[in-house]
Amino acid sequence: MTGLRKYIAVRILLTVFVVFCIVTIMFALIKFMPGDPTSVFFDSNYSQEMIQQQKKLWGLTDPIMVQYLRYLKNMATFDFGNSFFQIQPVRQIVFVKLRNTIMMMLPALILSCVLGTLLGAVAGWRRGSTFESVTISTSLFLRSAPPFFVGILVLMIFCYKLRWLPSGGMTAPGSAMGFWSTLFSIDFLQHLILPTLVLTSREITGPTMLLRTSMLEVKGSEFLDILRAKGLSEFHIIRHATRNALIPLVTYIAVMTGLTFQGQVLLEIVFAWPGIGREIVTALNDLDYPVAQASFYLMALAILMMNFIADLVYGFIDPRVTYD
Amino acid sequence: MKTADEAVKRFSSSRKRSFVNWALQSIRVIFKDSLGATGLILVAFFILMALLAPVVAPHGPFDVVYKPDKTVARLVPPNLTNLLGTTNQGMDVFSQLLHGSRIALLVGILSAIGSALIGTAVGLFSGYYGGWVDQLLMRLTDIAFGIPFLPFAMLAISLSRPSLYLVILLIVLFLWRTTARVIRSQVLTLKERPFIWAARAAGVSHLRILFIHIGPNVLPFSFLYMAIGISYGVMTEASLSFLGFGDPHVMSWGQMLNFSFNAGAMRNAWWWVLPPGLCLSLFVTSAFMITRAYEEMINPRLREF
Numbered sequence: 001m002t003g004l005r006k007y008i009a010v011r012i013l014l015t016v017f018v019v020f021c022i023v024t025i026m027f028a029l030i031k032f033m034p035g036d037p038t039s040v041f042f043d044s045n046y047s048q049e050m051i052q053q054q055k056k057l058w059g060l061t062d063p064i065m066v067q068y069l070r071y072l073k074n075m076a077t078f079d080f081g082n083s084f085f086q087i088q089p090v091r092q093i094v095f096v097k098l099r100n101t102i103m104m105m106l107p108a109l110i111l112s113c114v115l116g117t118l119l120g121a122v123a124g125w126r127r128g129s130t131f132e133s134v135t136i137s138t139s140l141f142l143r144s145a146p147p148f149f150v151g152i153l154v155l156m157i158f159c160y161k162l163r164w165l166p167s168g169g170m171t172a173p174g175s176a177m178g179f180w181s182t183l184f185s186i187d188f189l190q191h192l193i194l195p196t197l198v199l200t201s202r203e204i205t206g207p208t209m210l211l212r213t214s215m216l217e218v219k220g221s222e223f224l225d226i227l228r229a230k231g232l233s234e235f236h237i238i239r240h241a242t243r244n245a246l247i248p249l250v251t252y253i254a255v256m257t258g259l260t261f262q263g264q265v266l267l268e269i270v271f272a273w274p275g276i277g278r279e280i281v282t283a284l285n286d287l288d289y290p291v292a293q294a295s296f297y298l299m300a301l302a303i304l305m306m307n308f309i310a311d312l313v314y315g316f317i318d319p320r321v322t323y324d
Numbered sequence: 325m326k327t328a329d330e331a332v333k334r335f336s337s338s339r340k341r342s343f344v345n346w347a348l349q350s351i352r353v354i355f356k357d358s359l360g361a362t363g364l365i366l367v368a369f370f371i372l373m374a375l376l377a378p379v380v381a382p383h384g385p386f387d388v389v390y391k392p393d394k395t396v397a398r399l400v401p402p403n404l405t406n407l408l409g410t411t412n413q414g415m416d417v418f419s420q421l422l423h424g425s426r427i428a429l430l431v432g433i434l435s436a437i438g439s440a441l442i443g444t445a446v447g448l449f450s451g452y453y454g455g456w457v458d459q460l461l462m463r464l465t466d467i468a469f470g471i472p473f474l475p476f477a478m479l480a481i482s483l484s485r486p487s488l489y490l491v492i493l494l495i496v497l498f499l500w501r502t503t504a505r506v507i508r509s510q511v512l513t514l515k516e517r518p519f520i521w522a523a524r525a526a527g528v529s530h531l532r533i534l535f536i537h538i539g540p541n542v543l544p545f546s547f548l549y550m551a552i553g554i555s556y557g558v559m560t561e562a563s564l565s566f567l568g569f570g571d572p573h574v575m576s577w578g579q580m581l582n583f584s585f586n587a588g589a590m591r592n593a594w595w596w597v598l599p600p601g602l603c604l605s606l607f608v609t610s611a612f613m614i615t616r617a618y619e620e621m622i623n624p625r626l627r628e629f
Binding site: 017019137265269280281285292293 | 463466470479480482555562566567568591597604608609
C-alpha cells in the first residue's frame, strides 16, 4: 500500500508543479510578448500622465515580482477580475461557458464509449472478419478527417440542404429559460444532435481501437476455456471477456475527456456553441485578455485533472500494477 | 510481412547501405500495403500539385478576377474560365487551392522535421543519461503535455504578430513531446543490450554511443513520428487558420475555409467550401495511410490512441 500511496503523492506533486509552470508561462507570455493588453483602453485622447496614472491604479507599475505573486494568488483562488467588455466578473462568465461545453461533450463522450465498446468488442472477437476491417478502417478514417470540415459538411447537408436541423447555437434565439428547462427542451436537443454526431464520430475511434486490442489479449486467456467448458453460450462468453477487456478503457476515458476539451474549440466555432472554446476565440478577437486567460487556465486545469484521475484509476483498478 | 521484417533488419543491422537505398526500400515495402500505396500516390499527387502550382494556376492566390464588363467577379459558380468558381471578393478558388498545396507541404515538412529533431534529441539524452537529465527533460515533456495546445497557440499568436513561421514554431514546440517519450522508452531498452555494454567496455565515449550506436536504432521511430507530424502539423495550421489565427498574407486551405465559413458560403457557394476541405482531408488522410503502413512495418504492436 505504501507503494500506491507514494505513487499518488508523486502524482499530486507533479500535477501541482505542471499547473504552476503553465500559470507562469501564461504570465510571461502576457508580460513579455509584444502585444500590450492595456492598449485596448487608451486612445490618442489620453495623455502620457493619464496612462501612467491608470496603470498605477491597476497595479501595473509595481515591481514584476509583486505582480507575479499577486497573479499567482488570484489564479489559485480563481479570482480572474472583471471582463474588459462584459460588465461581469470573469469567473461568472467562464463557469457558465464551461458548463455549456460540458453539456455538449458529455452526451458525445457517453455515446462513443458505449458504442465504441460494443463495436470494438465484437471487432476484437471476430478477428479477421469483414466486420472488423470495416469498423476499424471507418473509425480511423473518421478520426483523421479535420473536425471542422466534417462539421461544415454536416451543416451543409442537414441544415442548409435538407433544412432538418438548426444551424447552430445552443437554443433558438428568444428562448431564454432556466438551466433545467433548457436542458430538457426539444429545442436544445435539436441543437445538440449535429455537434454530438460529429464529436462522437471522432471520439468513438479511441474506445473502439482500445477494446479491440484488449479483447484480442483477453481472448487467449484460460478462464474463457473454463466458461466454454461450462457450456455457456457465445454471447455470455463475450460478455465475460468484455468485462475483463474494459479495464484499460476506464483510464482512457479520463484521458479522452481531457483531450476533447481542446478539440472542442473547433466544433464550438462551427456550431456556434457558446462554450469555453468559443469564448477563448471571441475574447482574443475582442482583446478581452482576462476572459481569454481564465478560459485557457480552466481548460488546462481540466486536462491535468483528467490525466491525474487517469493515473489514480490506473493505480486502483488493476492490482497487477506495481510502483517500485 | 516477411519483406517488412527484412527491410527493418537490413536497415537496423547494417549502416553500409546508403540512406537513399533505405528510403527506396521503405517506399517499396509501404507500396506493398494497399492502404500505404494509396497514400503514397495521393501524396505524390499533392507534391506534383505544389510543384506545378505557379505554372498551372491562372491567377495568384490574392488576385481579384474581373468580368468582361470590368466588374469584380464575385461568387461566380464553376465555369470554364474559373474552374472552381470565385470567392466573395472575386478571387479564383482553383488558383487558391493550387497555391494552398505549397503551404500545406511547407508547414507539414518543416513542423515534422523540427519536431522529430527535438523529440529524438530529448528522448536520446533523457533515456541514455537518466538521473537529473532525465528528470528535467521528462518534466519539460509533462508540461508540454499539460498545456492545451490550440488555446495556447491562439493566445501566443494574438499577443504577437500572426505569421506562418510563428505558427510552425508553435506546432514544433508541441509536436516533439510524443516523439520524445517514445524515443526515450526505446533508448531505455536499447541501452541494456549487450552491444552497448561491449561498446562501453571498448572505451567508446557516451556521445558516440548515443549517436552512432543507439541513434540509428531508434531512427525508424523518429521517421514514424515525423510522418505523423506531417499530417498533424498541416491539420493544426489549418485549425488555427480556420479559427482566424493564421497568417493573413498566406492563403492556406485552412485560411480558405475560414474566409468561406465567415462569409456564410456554406449556404450558397459550395465550390468555395468543398475543394479546400476535401484537399485538406485527402492530404491528412493520405499522410495517415502511409504512417499506418509504415507503423505496421516497424512495429505491429505499437499503436497510440
